[in-house]
Amino acid sequence: MATTSYTLVIGDKNFSSWSLRPWLALTHCGIPFAEERIRLRQPDSKAAILRHTPAGKVPALKTTGGVVWDSLAIVEYLAERHREHRLWPADEEARAHARSISAEMHSGFVALRNDMSMDLLARLPPPPIGEVLETDIRRIVALWKDAHTRFGHGGPFLFGAFSNADAMFAPVATRFRTYGVDLSRFGDDGTAAAYVRAILDLPEMAEWAEGAKAEVRQRASA
Ligand SMILES: N[C@@H](CCC(=O)N[C@@H](CS)C(=O)NCC(=O)O)C(=O)O
Structure with a gap:
């Protein structure tokens, strides 16, 4: 497992269901990460998100190597990088x-x-x-x-x-x-x-x- 230096870019915790998914995987596994919160549904939300990810949507995971975006891609990435947590079943x-x-x-x-x-x-x-x-x-x-x-x-x-x-x-x-x-x-x-x-x-x-x-x-x- 590589050492990590992650920032998870997320939206409002009340509304952003896509953000919750990788946040929960990271938090449940105790993988350290910083949170960057962007308030959604504001005139400048899109511009704020685009500063982090070209897809213009949250969540996005910033890593030492770049950025991984889209909830499913992020949890796949975490499973691959942190195999000890078995984020996918072993069987x-x-x-x-x-x-x-x-x-x-x-x-x-x-x-x-x-x-x-x-x-x-x-x-x-x-x-x-x-x-x-x-x-x-x-x-x-x-x-x-x-x-x-x-x-x-x-x-x-x-x-x-x-x-x-x-x-x-x-x-x-x-x-x-x-x-x-x-x-x-x-x-x-x-x-x-x-x-x-x-x-x-x-x-x-x-x-x-x-x-x-x-x-x-x-x-x-x-
Ligand atoms: N398929 C994407 C969907 C991401 C998505 O729709 N995120 C919403 C928030 S939950 C968003 O960024 N909305 C802001 C916008 O579209 O400007 C994923 O799985 O991450």
């Missing part, structure tokens, strides 16, 4: 499965992302659940159960121990809490609800939420 079949569902999260679930956007500190009524959103929620419930049943070994996370797949799905757990979604209405036998609790009970998730509260307080007093 080849489990690893392929973890990558598949992480890619599915990264490229899909558009209705869930649009209609139930991350609003970490809020507690809101569920949005109208149309057919497409229902399909997204049912698919997530099913894929969590499938991964946990096949590869979870009775542990709290999808592949037993914490992995990049959990980092990729963590914001979804917060959305289900924010919007008070009763997962049993979407085919859950309790596995998905227990998984949501396991994610939300992570001390690192409480730390991220504290950071979100601090940002809100700071802005209220500015």
Whole structure:
């Protein structure tokens, strides 16, 4: 493992679900990094992000060698550079499965992302659940159960121990809490609800939420 000198460029902790993913992987593993926070939805947000990454989106991980951007690329990079943390499962079949569902999260679930956007500190009524959103929620419930049943070994996370797949799905757990979604209405036998609790009970998730509260307080007093 190489020594690290990382800066993770992230957006608002209350809203930036993509930022949470690599932040959680880094923090859960205890990999040291500095945070560079950019307030999103401001006239100068884009220019501020572009100072760090050519993609113009957060998150981005600045390393001694350059910059890695896009949440999935960053967690892949971390898994490769910090193998001792086993951010992907050791077993080849489990690893392929973890990558598949992480890619599915990264490229899909558009209705869930649009209609139930991350609003970490809020507690809101569920949005109208149309057919497409229902399909997204049912698919997530099913894929969590499938991964946990096949590869979870009775542990709290999808592949037993914490992995990049959990980092990729963590914001979804917060959305289900924010919007008070009763997962049993979407085919859950309790596995998905227990998984949501396991994610939300992570001390690192409480730390991220504290950071979100601090940002809100700071802005209220500015
Ligand atoms: N596919 C990207 C998506 C990144 C993304 O959409 N980030 C949002 C914040 S959560 C952003 O930077 N928005 C600011 C903008 O587009 O100007 C990833 O996985 O990192």
